[in-house]
Amino acid sequence: MKRGCAIRTVAAGGALALALSGCGGGDGKDKAPAPGKAPAKPAAEATAPAGGWPQPENGRLTAKMCGLLTDGDYARYGHQRMPQEDAGPAQDDSNSVYCTYMLGDQLTLGLQKxxxxxxxxxxxxxxRHKDRLKGKQSVLASNVVQGADESWFDYSTLGGSPSEYEVEARRGGLIVGIVLSEVPQHPDKDPKGMLAALAALVLQRIPDVGKTDTGIVHQVKYVVWGSGGAALQIVYSDPVNSKSVTLKNVKLPWHKEFPMPDTGSQPTAALSISGAMGSPTGVLGxxxxxxxKPVQKKDPSAGMTFCDAMYHS
Incomplete structure (x- = not known):
């Protein structure tokens, strides 16, 4: 995940080999070892630093959590990570941290309420990723990270190089993203398996993060009713996606419900809905x-109606 995005996983240590083989490229089939040869053993997994792997502090992600992955972890899966360039929390109010390295490697973590x-x-x-890659080459694959509720893998759009890859995974309220730069990289290694295994390591090392909700998910409901059987047009604001939605020739009565989570970064939401009749004799409310609980209500009036409110979570 890139800087500025709100962001993003975990199997037990013994399951990492499964994560690697199950998320491989090509036809996805495991390759048996050559006759008479024992399967190659992966390099030893990194041991936790003194005091354990860094965890959130007072519920907040910190720059220390960039240490959840080590240079040895990357080397274990065939990639040399370059020195770190930057590490720190997001500039907005979101509970996110960004770790960037020379030549394009990235680790990002975000925690929703x-x-x-x-x-x-x-x-x-x-x-957003699909929009950026529209018309470009893609190897998008879903559900690639063990221990995650959902995940995806694809080419990254950071440098425009087809050999730069990324993975994003969600477990509960936690989102983890990793970008793998194109150099230096071993051509015999599978980037999907590498990134899936690295994301699984992150989830393993912060096993409880994201599993418990700390905020409320509000339920928003818009309602329009009136005479005439149908409204010529209804327009409503979607505070979750920050966009306006327009519907044509809508049968009445009409309603729309959707969740509005408390994210912390947008404590105030603009809620609005309007409707218009095709005939001036029709009425709408x-x-x-x-x-x-109603936050605004307008009785039916001729021609059109409009309700708006600022909701403070």
Whole structure:
């Protein structure tokens, strides 16, 4: 995941070999060792530093968590990680940390207040990735990381090189992203398996992070009703995706419900809905509710209706 995105996994140590083989490229089939030869043993897994692997402090991710992956971890899967360039929390209010290295390697972690919030952020990140790669080569694969609720792997768009890859994984409210630079890289190694195994290591080393919701998921409901059977047009704001949605020739009465997680970075949400009739004799009313409680309601009026509210979570 790139800097500025809201962000992003874990198997037990003994399951990493499964993560690597199960997420390989090509036809995805395991290769048997040559007759008479024992399977090659991977390099020893890195041991935890004194005091253990870095964990969140007071519920916040810190730059220390860049140490969740070591140079040895990358070397174990055939990649030489370059020296670190930058490490620190996001500049906004999101609970995120970014770790960048020379030549393009990245590790990012983001923690939402709820699994629902992280699920929305994960989908938004994947949608942005698909938009950036539209018309370009893609090897998009889903569910590649053991221990994650959902994950994806593909070429990265950072440097525009087809040999730069990334993985993003979500477990509960936690999102982990890793970008693998193109150099120096061993051509006989499978980047999907490498990134899946590295993401699984991160999840293993912070086993409880993201598993418990710390925030509320509010339920927003828009309602429009009136005469005439149908509205010519209904327009509503989607505070989760920060966009306006327009519907045409909508049968009445109409309603729309969706979750609005407490993310911490957007404590105030703009909620609005409007409707218009095709005939000036038709009447429309509207209502905005949060968690079943009205925050604004307009009685039916001729021609059109409009409801808006600023909701503070």
């Amino acid at each position: 709820s699994a629902q919030g992280a699920k929305i952020a994960f989908k938004q990140g994947l949608d 509207c209502e905005v509710l949060v968690d079943g």
